[in-house]
Amino acid sequence: MTGTVLAGDPAPASVAPWGRPRRRARRWVALGALAAAGVAIVALAVVLSDNVVYFRTVSEALRERESLAGRRFRMAGQVVPGTITENPQGVMFALTDGAATVRVRHRGDPPQLFADDAPVVCEGRFAPRGTVFRSERIMIRHGNEYRPPEVDTGRAPPVGAEPGGAGRRR
């Protein structure tokens, strides 16, 4: 933005009249401003609390097992290929962060992009006994890389076509 065409104004602000002098309208707008500021502050407080760390890695979760007992938290990792088994309640799979692996029992349908190797965040808690993590929600953490499907026919494949070797089903 250049300021070359901004100079000068016919009506100095100090003499410009206040367009809507109605007291009541002003009070409502003031209340609106306060409400908006309040929402912003509350949201900020949430940021500054637990949520700055949106998830724990599998290793961290296992290390803090004692203190996390019974608590709901989020755990991130990758689905170990070949470990997904479906059951009437949902799915079971192994989740790894490369260093540690934990078995996850998820209730409900996993999201569309859930598959072998998918980077996921599971929300839930450890089972009281054993080492199973009881997941109530699965979110897919996709990366920041975008690329077309790997085909060398020179034409885009039909929608939903399987990229070679990506290992993820839509």
Place this chain on the structure above:
Amino acid sequence: MTATTGTGRLFSVRVEAALGAAAAAAFGALAVLGLAVAPPDAVQGDAQRIMYLHVPTAWVAYLAFGVTALASGLYLWPRTRAVAWDRLAGASAEIGVLCTGLTLALGSLWGRPIWGVWWAWDARLITTAVLFFLYLGYLALRRVLGPTEAGARRAAVAALVAFVDVPIVHFSVEWWRTLHQRATVFTPDLSPSIEGVMALTLWVGVLAFTLGYLALVALRYRIAGLEAARDAAALERAIAARVAAAAAAGGTVEPAGVPAP
């Protein structure tokens, strides 16, 4: 340019028209590229196309709030103080709030099929929502304070304070663990992780929304000038009417006797 007539413009009539036309053309090109030419993403499929709107709206929100902050700073600086800067700050913030809202809505639509959730309480999403409410509050504050010099000064301070959140939003994905992915184009090491037609489409999107921003901000700026001129004229008419009424009542009218509006 025509500030002396009371309807100040940000750009000349010709530039304004050219901006509108260029923005329309760029949006047309974006629609063709984004919906037909660019391939679906290998992992995300067609849902990734939302990126061609989501990223440009986020960029324009940054740009708009940056312009608001710059104009507010220039208003606060005594040597450059002009009502024009105050109007530009307000006009730009309105487009910024619109684009922040669009970013949140489009991100939500993208998140549902890919992440599996409409919303996540992660740092990027929260700081963006805070940005939305901060500038919504700023716009409300402008109306409360009114078009007086003291009001404009206070609004300018608020705009500078609110701008603190912009870098926090941008770097939130680097500073904290988030569900939201990291930057694709404006990465810390400036190496975009998108190429070819997809990158081209994204850049056309950024261009289209930037041109759209310039066209809208010019329009909104002109409207702000017209509103001020209208209010000034209304005040003059009101004063004249009261002077005439006092004269008709037989009293001698002195300027000091004119009641304040």
